[in-house]
Amino acid sequence: MVSKEKKLYEVDLYKPIQKFFSKLGYEVQGEVHHCDVVALKNDELIVVELKLSLTVDLLMQATKRQKLTDQVYIAIPKPKYKMNSKKWHDLCHLLKRLELGLIVVSFLKSGPKMEICFSPQPFNKQRNKNYHVRKRKKLIEEMMGRNVNYNVGGSSKTKIMTAYKENCIQIASLLERNGPMTPRALRQQGTGEKTLSILSKNYYGWFEKVNRGVYTISDVGKKELGNFPEVVNHFLVAEAEHNEKH
Structure with missing residues (x-):
């Protein structure tokens, strides 16, 4: 050296x-x-x-x-x-x-x-794109999976709102308003295919299992929801529109 x-x-x-x-x-x-x-x-x-x-x-x-x-x-x-x-x-x-x-x-x-x-x-360039086709797919899926333009480009040392976290907020807000629900009932409200995985993994500690196949929002989840009023409001409007159609 x-x-x-x-x-x-x-x-x-x-x-x-x-x-x-x-x-x-x-x-x-x-x-x-x-x-x-x-x-x-x-x-x-x-x-x-x-x-x-x-x-x-x-x-x-x-x-x-x-x-x-x-x-x-x-x-x-x-x-x-x-x-x-x-x-x-x-x-x-x-x-x-x-x-x-x-x-x-x-x-x-x-x-x-x-x-x-x-x-x-x-x-x-084409070979490079082909090599990274999975990353490209994930990028597009992440962007299309977001509902609220929450993040500011160029931000640092701030928490990023991902499609996964939006999904968690959607589920948590439904449980807060409706009480304990099953994954199937939540999916009927439009929470998507990852609902059961989100509830069982409980990455943020927002959920609690109250019975077999039945979940509710935890105290941590109730507290955290207050940090995302824009996202919660988006899903509140979406839920109202869903209920009107059904």
């Missing part, structure tokens, strides 16, 4: 990269028309941009180099955090999305060592 006493500079990344591509038969030079590293073999042109960390400036610089060649890499010191972490995977996804390659350089006691994590290649 890097010694704490030694401060790294971008030029420290140059030698191991030059050595690597030179062994592959490339002519390698530094600082050519503002490009940090340029490697040339026949008509194949590779550009490598060097930085001590992955920054927006580095990404802008690298994407500008794509005007010259499709073979553009960024090179950074090997990060101290785990390379199987979510942060690392997200960074790699961003680079692949930008069709950039990635090189990491490790500074060991035996000397610097570079590694190509991945090479530049066209990003297949």
Whole structure:
């Protein structure tokens, strides 16, 4: 690993990269028309941009180099955090999305060592969508499952209103107004297929089982309902409309 006493500079990344591509038969030079590293073999042109960390400036610089060649890499010191972490995977996804390659350089006691994590290649948007089709489905289901536009985009350190929580509020408000009910009776009031699961799991502690297959609202549930008047009112109106039709 890097010694704490030694401060790294971008030029420290140059030698191991030059050595690597030179062994592959490339002519390698530094600082050519503002490009940090340029490697040339026949008509194949590779550009490598060097930085001590992955920054927006580095990404802008690298994407500008794509005007010259499709073979553009960024090179950074090997990060101290785990390379199987979510942060690392997200960074790699961003680079692949930008069709950039990635090189990491490790500074060991035996000397610097570079590694190509991945090479530049066209990003297949359709394959990416197909790979995440389940996440896309869940996203749409969550959005369509919400009834009240309760959340403010960009909020932090605030509780998010989900479709699941709305469903819990709907069930709790019905039990508060009507007294103990069965899951079947609740579903007839439009609480949906997850009613029994919500009651039995009792994630928020809002419900109590008073008899076999019969549930009521708990004291915690009564108290919590007061925090969501907008949602409770929505389901109150929906219940009134449902009763009018039936």
